[in-house]
Amino acid sequence: MTMNSTEAAPTATSSCGTPSAAVALFRSLGDPARLAILRRLAEGEARVTDLVACVGLAQSTVSAHLACLRDCGLITSRPQGRATLHALAHPELLDLLAAAEQVLAATGEAVDLCPTYGTTPAAEESAR
Structure with a gap:
């Protein structure tokens, strides 16, 4: 059976088996402002x-x-009155963020220096 481009895949995984929901979760956490908002809501x-x-x-x-x-x-x-209060929906998210901090501590600057996703532009790296 072949699938044309308009049919949906029967599972929620990518072609390599990565759950698409996990990809969406990490994309939602990938913005610095959204991450800062979540950290504030953790309080x-x-x-x-x-x-x-x-x-x-x-x-x-x-x-x-x-x-x-x-x-x-x-x-x-x-x-609440004329305002809206926002809160974390799942406290487990704090565990995920804590685990990410542990991974970052273990990798040192490797993630930050990554030429694809790091914060140091490739042009700066090649000049070093």
Whole structure:
């Protein structure tokens, strides 16, 4: 049986067996602002204005990041008066972030210096 390009794959994995949900999760965590928002929410519920002050971005940008995190099921939102309070939906996310910090500690600067995903541009590296 062959599948044409308009048919959906029967499983939620990529061709190499990587779960597509895991890819989406790590993409949602891959933005520095969303990661900062999650770290702030790890301390407790927060309003958009609290998060704006924390991450230093415009209210509309923070709201867009919150919508992404909510759509991914990582945060919840509840009204309180005229404001909305946002919170982590799953405390297990803190375990994932702690595990990531352990991996980063174990790899030293290797991840940060990665020519594909690191923060040091390849041009700077080649000049060294």
